[in-house]
Amino acid sequence: MVEIGVQSNASIEMWREYFPNAEIIGIDIDPECKRFESDRIKVIIGDQTDRAFLQKFARENFGTIDIVVDDGLHTPNAILTSFSSLYPALSPHGIYAIEDLIEHDYVPQLVANITAAINYWPDHAGRFWPILDDLGPGSTWFARHMTGVEFYRFILFIKRGLNPRDNPYILDKESYLAGYNSNLARVAAVEQQLIAQGKPINEETLTQVIGFQDRHYVEDYLAGIKRYEFDEETKRIRPGK
Numbered sequence: 001m002v003e004i005g006v007q008s009n010a011s012i013e014m015w016r017e018y019f020p021n022a023e024i025i026g027i028d029i030d031p032e033c034k035r036f037e038s039d040r041i042k043v044i045i046g047d048q049t050d051r052a053f054l055q056k057f058a059r060e061n062f063g064t065i066d067i068v069v070d071d072g073l074h075t076p077n078a079i080l081t082s083f084s085s086l087y088p089a090l091s092p093h094g095i096y097a098i099e100d101l102i103e104h105d106y107v108p109q110l111v112a113n114i115t116a117a118i119n120y121w122p123d124h125a126g127r128f129w130p131i132l133d134d135l136g137p138g139s140t141w142f143a144r145h146m147t148g149v150e151f152y153r154f155i156l157f158i159k160r161g162l163n164p165r166d167n168p169y170i171l172d173k174e175s176y177l178a179g180y181n182s183n184l185a186r187v188a189a190v191e192q193q194l195i196a197q198g199k200p201i202n203e204e205t206l207t208q209v210i211g212f213q214d215r216h217y218v219e220d221y222l223a224g225i226k227r228y229e230f231d232e233e234t235k236r237i238r239p240g241k
Contacts, residue, residue, distance in 0.1 A: 054085035
């Protein structure tokens with residue numbers, strides 16, 4: 001666990017007690033804070049606005065940091081510099097917390113940007129969002145590595161993960177496409193029934209039989225799509241040949 005802003009030994013001692021198996025690393029600009037080092041507590045002297053310092057720290061601890069708590073300068077520059085440098089160094093499911101977000105005009109936009117990254121919707125998802133497990137090359141690194149955000153009074157938590165692969169409800173591609181193609185075949189069978197009955201073939205008559213909830217199968221069928229398949233080369237869903 002990393003805490004930016006040590007000042008005294010109160011918080012780092014608290015973290016050591018709260019996380020009995022963790023290594024606690026404090027970052028502070030004051031060299032006097034080195035005296036707070038003890039068993040499982042290490043203090044690094046550096047400026048959280050110094051991107052070179054932060055990136056060096058990130059490289060040395062890459063992937064081993066489970067929690068970052070920013071309780072440092074509380075200025076926009078310090079917060080954003082630290083976040084952009086240290087968040088990528090978190091472990092795969094780490095948590096980044098920012099304290100004391102008081103009277104900062106940029107905070108709503110920061111939260112909005114994080115939310116937009118989490119909710120990124122790739123163009124290729126289309127109807128097949130239930131099996132979406134890759135946001136594609138058009139997405140940002142942050143979109144692919146953020147899964148949640150919690151914003152309380154003056155404190156923000158950003159949760160790292162694999163987006164959308166950490167979604168426990170992603171459906172199996174093979175089974176899902178088999179079911180989808182089965183429903184397209186069902187539309188084709190209904191079409192033949194309507195032809196036999198001398199009824200017109202259009203979206204309205206087909207949907208009346210198929211059901212409104214399944215109207216997208218009718219839309220695809222009338223667009224000339226009889227089945228879908230997964231293209232292993234492009235990793236996209238495409239109409240079958």
